[in-house]
Amino acid sequence: MPSTTWRGGSTPTSSSPGRGLATDLPDGVDPYVDPATGILRNLVGATDRRSLDEAEGALAFARLVQLSDHEAPSTRDLAELCGIHRHLFQDVYDWAGTPRIVDIRKNTPGAEHFLPWSMIERASAFAFDELRADDHLRGMDRTRFVERLAHHFDAINYIHPFREGNGRAQRVLWGRIAEDAGRRLDWRSIDSTTNVAACRAASERQDFEPLLALFDDVVVDAT
Template sequence: MIRDGSLNELKVIHHLLFQDVYAWAGHIRTVEIRKNVEGAEFFLPSTNIGMGVAWSQGELKRDHMLKDMDLVTFAERLAYHYDNYNFVHPFREGNGRTQRVMWTMLCHSAGYDLDWRQVGGDENDNASRMAAEDRDYSALISIFMRIAHPCDPSRPFNMERIPAEHLG
């Protein structure tokens, strides 16, 4: 279960998802990357990944790991944190799937289940780009308002709640 959104947790998730695909599964990138879209900006420089995740993790902790929030506040704060982690992009490939697993588990602990089946890849990419480039979180907030559903965080988390297409 995700406890604090640390780099080690991200590395474990990435390794579990991609160990049969990439020899470097679970290892942070050492190259600079950006989305393969005209005009896309680079993600955080690889030399700053540890610091970037630590800062994002600190922001998340200041928001009490998204616990005890009404749905609107939860969606707004999740959009902010999702953008922070997305900018770090610690791996060469598989960042989106890794993040979706992390957020699904973390949000369950905060009292919300996320149903990613309601979000298409293009919609998520466009919303993420708006947040990253324009600081406009409205599309991400809209997504999270739609896919977040209250749950009982004391109920054990079931990995089967994560759609297979997000598991590598």
């Protein structure tokens, strides 16, 4: 399966998290992190990672059940993904729904960086145009649906527009798209290790087999 053409075959390997910020910030400073606690700045008063994770999970789930087209119109573009992210994480982060301004990568040995932050808008426009050209996955048999879903999922996942919360926002987006195409996505059988490994195989090595297998499990035909 071919990679998306805007990647250009290059992924940053030494970008500092603070690159591209105001020049008075020292290299390596992450503006999303509270220097006093070492964790992400947040609205819930959490001062350690466990407390933040617990609050974030509970509050994002509560917002998920309230989500509708009013909070995040189904425009099938970066604006929709930002709207979803804003709604889910509005109680936790003041930057919810706003694309990141630092370069990031998974905190896993050997992981490559996601798309440079300066390319997010341009790459998103390209990726969503590709999705639109596929009629948002409508009218496809199951095999084709899984193949194209894996392709488009990889493209958006590589962009990783936000400092945190990308996976949950993306699952909502792809759930909407699948439902409009007459299918649904059931992620309950997929653990984090399997998900990360499949995403890294596709993004870093262009090996889509694990991601195809993942979506073969996740995709459920509507009844």
